[in-house]
Amino acid sequence: MTEAAATADALPAFPAEVAPERDLFSKFDALIAEREALMATGVRDPFAIVMDEVKSPTLAIIKGKETILLGTYNYMGMTFDPDVIAAGKDALDQFGSGTTGSRVLNGTYSPHKDCEAALKEFYGTEHAMVFSTGYQANLGMISTLAGKGEYIILDADSHASIYDGCALGNAEIVRFRHNSVEDLDKRLGRLPREPGKLVVLEGVYSMLGDIAPLPEMVAVAKKHGCMVLVDEAHGMGFFGPNGRGVYEEQGVEADVDFVVGTFSKSVGTVGGFCVSNHPKFDVMRLVCRPYVFTASLPPSVVATAATSIRKLMHAGEKRAHLWANSKRLHGGLKQMGYTLGTETPQSAIIAVILKDQTQAVALWQSLLEGGLYVNMARPPATPAGTYLLRCSLCAEHSAEQVETILALFKASGQAVGAID
Ligand code: PMP
Numbered sequence: 001m002t003e004a005a006a007t008a009d010a011l012p013a014f015p016a017e018v019a020p021e022r023d024l025f026s027k028f029d030a031l032i033a034e035r036e037a038l039m040a041t042g043v044r045d046p047f048a049i050v051m052d053e054v055k056s057p058t059l060a061i062i063k064g065k066e067t068i069l070l071g072t073y074n075y076m077g078m079t080f081d082p083d084v085i086a087a088g089k090d091a092l093d094q095f096g097s098g099t100t101g102s103r104v105l106n107g108t109y110s111p112h113k114d115c116e117a118a119l120k121e122f123y124g125t126e127h128a129m130v131f132s133t134g135y136q137a138n139l140g141m142i143s144t145l146a147g148k149g150e151y152i153i154l155d156a157d158s159h160a161s162i163y164d165g166c167a168l169g170n171a172e173i174v175r176f177r178h179n180s181v182e183d184l185d186k187r188l189g190r191l192p193r194e195p196g197k198l199v200v201l202e203g204v205y206s207m208l209g210d211i212a213p214l215p216e217m218v219a220v221a222k223k224h225g226c227m228v229l230v231d232e233a234h235g236m237g238f239f240g241p242n243g244r245g246v247y248e249e250q251g252v253e254a255d256v257d258f259v260v261g262t263f264s265k266s267v268g269t270v271g272g273f274c275v276s277n278h279p280k281f282d283v284m285r286l287v288c289r290p291y292v293f294t295a296s297l298p299p300s301v302v303a304t305a306a307t308s309i310r311k312l313m314h315a316g317e318k319r320a321h322l323w324a325n326s327k328r329l330h331g332g333l334k335q336m337g338y339t340l341g342t343e344t345p346q347s348a349i350i351a352v353i354l355k356d357q358t359q360a361v362a363l364w365q366s367l368l369e370g371g372l373y374v375n376m377a378r379p380p381a382t383p384a385g386t387y388l389l390r391c392s393l394c395a396e397h398s399a400e401q402v403e404t405i406l407a408l409f410k411a412s413g414q415a416v417g418a419i420d
Pocket of ligand 1: 133134135136138159161202206231233234262263264270271272
């Protein structure tokens with residue numbers, strides 16, 4: 001008998017009309033207790049940081065202290081770009097603060113169409129569809145593309161929005177081992193030939209900062225007759241000659257059917273999208289529930305996104321500087337003896353893997369007190385039960401800031417015993 005069943009048996013029998021209310025929060029008791037125990041050790045809550053002032057893409061004031069930001073997704077540093085801000089202000093004046101409606105009813109304004117035009121220019125595709133967030137773009141595309149009797153095949157380390165897209169739809173779900181071309185091939189080989197299949201991949205996996213071997217993955221998917229969707233949330237802006245993402249850098253544009261992305265990272269605002277050359281793509285606007293049944297983005301947001309996207313097309317110098325930052329930080333941390341998510345720098349994300357939660361929180365707090373903010377990540381968001389500090393670099397971090405970051409990692413790491 002399970003514990004839950006035993007508890008249910010022990011409860012007194014009430015007549016149905018006065019049945020006792022069960023506290024639906026009781027299932028979170030273990031998590032609440034774990035957090036309380038952690039807080040009792042006197043650490044700051046890593047999940048309750050407030051930026052009181054934001055001075056630039058790389059500097060904020062947190063609890064009165066000027067702090068270098070190394071835990072944002074502001075890879076290309078577009079949030080304070082003067083043209084981006086001006087476009088947002090103009091749209092706010094011209095179109096008001098919000099649309100109060102769905103894209104398919106009253107919620108499509110000319111800035112939404114212009115933003116989709118900017119995406120088509122950026123990606124060189126026939127079609128582009130803007131969603132209210134990247135999360136919703138995955139939710140919508142994945143749940144709608146593959147239906148009952150069809151298959152979604154996804155990497156085990158996929159982002160939560162990909163898993164949630166699977167949960168929202170009715171397709172059969174098959175997972176393969178992270179970045180394993182062999183496992184993908186094996187699992188596809190076991191599926192029936194006839195039904196439609198969608199393979200979902202990510203260009204950059206955001207927890208460890210590793211990239212996917214897309215040419216091999218896509219070739220295997222195509223061999224088995226699958227359509228392919230690549231989430232380029234963490235690759236947009238940074239990878240490829242035009243900044244389209246890892247799939248552009250690795251030369252598989254022709255074989256990728258759908259690219260999903262977000263405005264909340266390199267673009268520097270909020271929103272999500274999917275681009276494609278599929279001739280029937282636009283039917284999605286009628287059948288995709290997370291697109292239809294939610295309000296569209298405020299016009300100021302899509303206007304900032306459109307301006308930012310067009311500027312990212314010509315951001316070669318920023319990309320080069322971001323790579324230089326990533327290489328320097330990765331090399332410096334490795335030399336100090338930290339265990340990193342990847343052997344070599346593969347993206348703008350560098351994950352520092354710690355022994356356990358206590359060490360991760362201690363290092364996180366020490367860095368914060370020294371004036372450096374990084375993201376703390378823990379299971380279930382991370383693979384294989386790891387606790388890690390995730391550093392994400394920005395093209396606006398100066399070379400001097402990167403040296404300061406390294407000095408802080410050295411001092412704090414030694415202070416908490418994470419390195420010698
Ligand atoms: N896909 C991936 C891989 C992500 O990491 C994220 C956000 N971290 C999303 C999608 C969702 O993006 P958004 O913030 O726009 O909802």
